[in-house]
Amino acid sequence: MGAQLEALELDECRLPGLRAHSARFAQEFKATRCTVHGTLDLRSLAVGTRLSLEGTKVRPAPGEAAINAQSVAVDESLWAADLECAGTFYLTNARVQDLLNLRGATISTPRGNLQMSELTVGGGLYMGRGFSCTGTVNLCGASIGASVELLDATLTGPGLDAGDYALHLGCAQIGGDIQAERGLVVDGPITLADTSIRGSIVLKGARLNYPSGTALMAGRAHVGGDLDCRGGLSAHGTVDLCDARIGGSVLFDGAELKAPSGGTTALTANGIDVGGVVQLGQGLTAYGKIAISSAVIRSILSFNGAILDAAGAEEALVCRGTTAAQLYLQFREIPRGLIALARTKVALIRDDPTTWPTSLRLDGTVYDILRPPLPAEERLPWLGRDPMGFAPQPYEQLATVYQRQGWDAAARTVLVAKQRSLRPTLAFPARLWSLLQDATVGYGYRPLRAVWLLVCLLVVGSALFAARPPEPVGGGPYPRFQPVIYTLDLLLPLVDLGQERAYEPSGAMQWVGIVLIGTGWLLATTVAAGAGRVLRRT
Incomplete structure (x- = not known):
């Protein structure tokens, strides 16, 4: 404890434990392929070059930590490939100048956590190639200079309680990518909330399973590159991307998303800001609601080839108040559930009439072009x-x-x-008025209908009055009776051609005159109403 040595090398040793608290090593510290029946106490250890624990097996006493390396400082790299810990491994507040290698390591027992909160690594963090942990991998607040590798890793969360994450990578800083594009299996929730990733998040082919709630939480995350979830990603549990900022694209082509048991939402990305495209098609299957409201997508939002099955929920897609350059709604089959696009604003909507949703809300949707x-x-x-x-x-x-x-x-x-x-x-009188406008002038958008109706009435009226001319009234003098002009005088309100005042029909012809006068007023009123509607629109 507190010793200052040049180096220490232990290889294939059997140890009851090892205590190197606050020790200082100018060169290497190596405890490789050893078997330790106790705790490795490396707290505040300082190593001038490399700290190596490759292939070592640590079996602590019940309730004790397997490795306690809190506040360790390594000037080069820390190698713990193929490490086996039957207990918790503490790297809290540790500093590794170069890389941290945990490939093939196993952290076991029901609560065998890997605690690396506030860890600082100048290079990459490698937890792939068979790495497994049966408790929480806690990287909360960590700073990783390069990429985080999770290829072929298996993470099993400790339980179903709130905060029991399989991977806690919240409030962290990642200088490269999160690489999990092959073989990652996670049973339990993952959080990337409030984390900044300079590169991309690659989850191709990953299997995320947390049917009790949110399988992946990336709310308010900042990603410089893509969120790539293509290639058969499977997520049972909600994928939450709310208020995330993605500099590249969001890609879920070929993924399978399933809402949690008893829940309704498979993917929620409300408030997301994406610099590239959002691809939610080409084989995507979503069993549950997809919510992308109040989002800003500077390129295409595409559901081309997607299957949306919200049989257990009312809504299949909620996209209210979202802005995108283009929106593709060419589903692979008719969606099961409501598609709500209210107040969405896009330049172009491209859809397919053969897969139009049964329920579709478009109130407030604004677009410039429709295709086809x-x-x-x-x-x-x-x-x-x-x-x-x-x-x-x-x-x-x-x-x-x-x-x-x-x-x-x-x-x-x-x-x-x-x-x-x-x-x-409308109320019943208003319905009658609407029906009349429809039949006569098409609500002002079919004005030629009124012209043809007037022509027909003019012809019929002129023929009738030519056969049975009306009698003159008053004391004269009388203008010469003209059947056509007389009929026009009856049909056109507010127009006086002198014939109507001079002649008065009798008998059945009185009813003809009344019908012509009434029809003229109705036509004039409906034409005026329709014209007013058209002028207001113009």
Whole structure:
């Protein structure tokens, strides 16, 4: 204890324990391939070059730590490959100038934790190639200068209590990548909350299992590169990316996400900010809700080829208030559950009519282009899938898009459909008035209907009055009776052609005159109402 030595080398030794508390070694400290039936006490140990524990087996007494290396300082590297600890390994507040190698190491017993909070490593941290831990791997607040490797690692959390993480990497600083693209198996929750990763997080093919709650928590994480979860990632438990900042892309192609048992959410990324694309397709299967509300995605948000199955929940995709350059909704099959896109703003929506969701909310959604560019009659069923009922904004938005593209007839068709969809929500008198406007002038968007109706009434009225001219009234003089002009005088309100004042029909022709006058007023009123609607829109 407190000794100062040049170096120490122990190889294939059997030890009852070893205490080197506060010792100083100018060169190496090696205890390789040893068997220790007790605790390795290396607290505050200082090593000038390399600290090596490769292949050593540590069997402490019940309730004691296997290795206690708190506040150890190593000027080069720490090698503990193939280490076997039947208890907890403490590296809290340790400092390793170069790399820390734990490849193939095993931390066992039910609570055999690896405690490395506030660890500082100048190079990389390697916990792969068969590394396993049956308790928490705690790297809270750690600073790793290069990458963290978890290839072929197996992490088993200590239990189901709050805070019992399989991997706690919260509030840490990672100078490179988190590499877990092959063979990582985790039973228990992982947290990367509030962690800064300069490189990418690569979880290709990883298996994350925590059916009791959140399998991966990366809320408020800052990632300079990609979040790569392609290649068969499997997560049973919620993947939480809320308020994360991703400089590259978020890639879940081919992943399988499953909501926790008794839960509804498979992936939540509310408030996420992504500099690249968000790929949630090409074989993605989500059993539960995907929530990406209030997100900012500077490129494409794609569900191309995805399967969304929220059979146990009401909503399959919630994307409210999100901004993206493009949104792809070409699902592999019709989603099971509501697709809510309210208040989402994108430049382009690309979808597939064969996989339109049964329930779709578009109220407040703003877009510039739709692909494929379907005729209005084929696109209108897309708007009628809101389980909450009629909302005017989706019709106005679609009409605006058609008008902007020069499809004026399609825009009018959409606006007429909007009024027809509104009709069932009105009181009975208003419904009658709506029906009349629809039949006569198409709510002002079909003005030629009124012209043709006037022409028909003019022809019929002129023929009837030519056959049975009205009698003159008053004391004269009388203008010469003209059936066409007389019929026009009856049809056109607020217009005096002199015929109506001079002649008065009798008998059944009186009812003809009344019908013509009433029809004229109705046509004039509906035309004025429709024109006012069009002018307000313009």
